[in-house]
Amino acid sequence: MGALSVNTTLLRKMLVGFVRDEVYKVGVKKGVLGLSGGIDSALVAFIAAEALGPENVYAYTMPYKTSNPESEAHAKLVADALGINYKVIEITPMVDAYFGLVPDADNMRRGNKMARERMTILYDHSAAVGGLVLGTSNKTELLLGYGTLHGDMASALNPIGDIYKSQVWALSEAMGVPHEVIEKKPSADLWAGQTDEQELGFSYRDADELLYRMVDQRMTREELIEAGFAADFIDNVQRKVQGSHFKRRLPVIAKVSNRTIDRDFRYARDWGK
Amino acid sequence: MDFTVALAQIKPKLGCLADNLAIAEAAIEKGIAEGAELIVFPELALTGYFLKDLVPDVALRLDAPELQKLKDLSRHISIAIGLVEVTSDYRFFNTALYLEEGEIRHVHRKVYLPTYGLFDEQRYLARGEHFRAFDSRFGRIGILICEDMWHLSAPYILAMDGATSIICLSSSPGRGISDAEGLGSAGAWQRLTSTTAMFLNCRVFYCNRVGYEDGINFWGGSEVITPSGDVAVRGAILDEDFVLAKVDEGALRRERIFSPMMRDENMMLTVKELRRIERERG
Numbered sequence: 001m002g003a004l005s006v007n008t009t010l011l012r013k014m015l016v017g018f019v020r021d022e023v024y025k026v027g028v029k030k031g032v033l034g035l036s037g038g039i040d041s042a043l044v045a046f047i048a049a050e051a052l053g054p055e056n057v058y059a060y061t062m063p064y065k066t067s068n069p070e071s072e073a074h075a076k077l078v079a080d081a082l083g084i085n086y087k088v089i090e091i092t093p094m095v096d097a098y099f100g101l102v103p104d105a106d107n108m109r110r111g112n113k114m115a116r117e118r119m120t121i122l123y124d125h126s127a128a129v130g131g132l133v134l135g136t137s138n139k140t141e142l143l144l145g146y147g148t149l150h151g152d153m154a155s156a157l158n159p160i161g162d163i164y165k166s167q168v169w170a171l172s173e174a175m176g177v178p179h180e181v182i183e184k185k186p187s188a189d190l191w192a193g194q195t196d197e198q199e200l201g202f203s204y205r206d207a208d209e210l211l212y213r214m215v216d217q218r219m220t221r222e223e224l225i226e227a228g229f230a231a232d233f234i235d236n237v238q239r240k241v242q243g244s245h246f247k248r249r250l251p252v253i254a255k256v257s258n259r260t261i262d263r264d265f266r267y268a269r270d271w272g273k
Numbered sequence: 274m275d276f277t278v279a280l281a282q283i284k285p286k287l288g289c290l291a292d293n294l295a296i297a298e299a300a301i302e303k304g305i306a307e308g309a310e311l312i313v314f315p316e317l318a319l320t321g322y323f324l325k326d327l328v329p330d331v332a333l334r335l336d337a338p339e340l341q342k343l344k345d346l347s348r349h350i351s352i353a354i355g356l357v358e359v360t361s362d363y364r365f366f367n368t369a370l371y372l373e374e375g376e377i378r379h380v381h382r383k384v385y386l387p388t389y390g391l392f393d394e395q396r397y398l399a400r401g402e403h404f405r406a407f408d409s410r411f412g413r414i415g416i417l418i419c420e421d422m423w424h425l426s427a428p429y430i431l432a433m434d435g436a437t438s439i440i441c442l443s444s445s446p447g448r449g450i451s452d453a454e455g456l457g458s459a460g461a462w463q464r465l466t467s468t469t470a471m472f473l474n475c476r477v478f479y480c481n482r483v484g485y486e487d488g489i490n491f492w493g494g495s496e497v498i499t500p501s502g503d504v505a506v507r508g509a510i511l512d513e514d515f516v517l518a519k520v521d522e523g524a525l526r527r528e529r530i531f532s533p534m535m536r537d538e539n540m541m542l543t544v545k546e547l548r549r550i551e552r553e554r555g
Contacts, residue, residue: 005451005452006450006451006452007451007452007453010454010455010456010510011450013510013511014511017490017511017512018485018488018490021484022485022488025286157488163450266326267325267327268287268323268324268327268487270287270485270486270487271327272286272287272288273286273287273289
């Protein structure tokens with residue numbers, strides 16, 4: 001094991017350079033992000049502050065009434081450590097107004113609504129301050145589909161989308177993210193007591209070791225079993241990756257013309273930049 | 274002859290010919306001011322790399338007025354630079370030009386267009402058909418573009434054609450993070466440039482770009498490799514740089530005396546065996 005250990009000095013340089021370059025080339029100087037109190041958004045805040053300067057980073061914590069108060073405290077800890085712009089915006093009134101109309105919605109629908117409510121607030125502030133929304137989904141979450149489409153998965157740029165959770169931990173240590181944030185159990189904090197690993201049914205460390213071999217190294221199922229992974233764990237993770245693939249793609253367009261967007265009308269997003 | 278080479282480790286803008294020409298011209302002026310006699314730019318320096326459907330929009334004919342300034346500047350400094358070339362039959366090539374004394378002295382069209390992993394060149398570009406060395410005021414030179422270098426036969430042919438300097442123009446994406454000191458792609462290239470120089474007893478001038486296109490970084494690390502395979506100088510990793518190096522004719526002479534592998538290379542045997550393989554493969 002240990003295939004995921006990473007040269008954090010080099011990784012930091014690549015990700016800081018990425019944020020700076022991709023923000024500036026759009027013609028703006030600022031970045032906007034949701035700061036949940038968790039490690040992923042804390043790391044993105046650290047990267048953004050180094051890339052753009054703390055005065056150009058705008059972070060928002062958007063608690064719902066059931067959110068753990070510790071999350072907000074941790075978010076503030078990160079914002080204070082960096083000296084970035086910081087604001088708390090309660091989403092309870094908007095979310096409750098909607099669920100007043102559909103009172104029977106389950107936890108998943110409520111969680112998704114909250115994630116999308118936060119997205120609309122971030123994009124509104126993106127327009128208000130003139131900055132790009134920075135994504136905070138890591139590679140593990142993106143591959144497992146453990147995120148809300150058009151919610152927390154929405155962003156203009158994502159500096160951490162190609163690094164696994166284990167690498168997020170390592171880089172966070174190296175960049176000085178507060179220990180309280182690094183050491184706590186990862187949680188989407190959509191309802192009381194929720195933890196990611198409990199909900200997923202396996203640990204991020206195990207998932208990362210498997211995903212790295214499955215995705216990055218393209219090992220076969222037989223090779224993975226040989227390497228010591230349980231068959232049902234492999235199959236479970238494989239199902240999650242495949243089943244959530246739609247979340248990682250643009251909407252499918254019905255082709256009728258000779259040049260269809262993204263199919264045979266192909267340009268980089270950095271076209272002309 | 275001894276001479277000074279400059280490697281312009283620039284950050285082109287994707288699809289912006291005019292901006293990139295300005296960047297190139299500024300680097301050339303700097304090279305002239307600093308006493309360089311040869312300046313090398315990255316692959317597709319005038320256009321950027323992930324062009325996709327922009328290829329026809331940024332392509333230039335070799336007689337395009339946009340290239341006149343570069344031709345004029347080459348009276349003061351020899352220039353190797355990458356662009357998209359369009360021919361009169363509307364094929365588009367990933368091309369490197371060598372300009373010297375006011376004219377295009379050599380054209381190399383990239384032969385090996387990578388179309389795997391994150392690369393998609395063959396979808397958009399036509400494939401070059403030649404590896405040819407040519408004479409310059411610095412002796413005989415061979416030009417390769419990025420992926421060409423990964424095919425052992427390419428620098429071999431150039432060296433057998435008499436090249437004692439290999440210029441490689443590159444847009445190499447940085448990838449393969451691990452606990453190693455450098456990126457996987459950077460380490461692989463560094464082994465390749467050094468080994469190529471050692472095998473062929475020739476200098477290698479490797480110029481790689483920097484910057485990001487749609488999140489993909491280009492790692493830089495341009496370098497001058499001596500004929501013994503040593504790194505004479507290496508540019509910054511991931512940052513823009515302007516690398517200057519003195520090139521010593523004596524080092525080439527000495528290496529060719531100490532390690533006369535190219536003198537001893539049996540070209541006829543190689544050709545004979547390749548013909549046999551060709552016959553046997555049918």
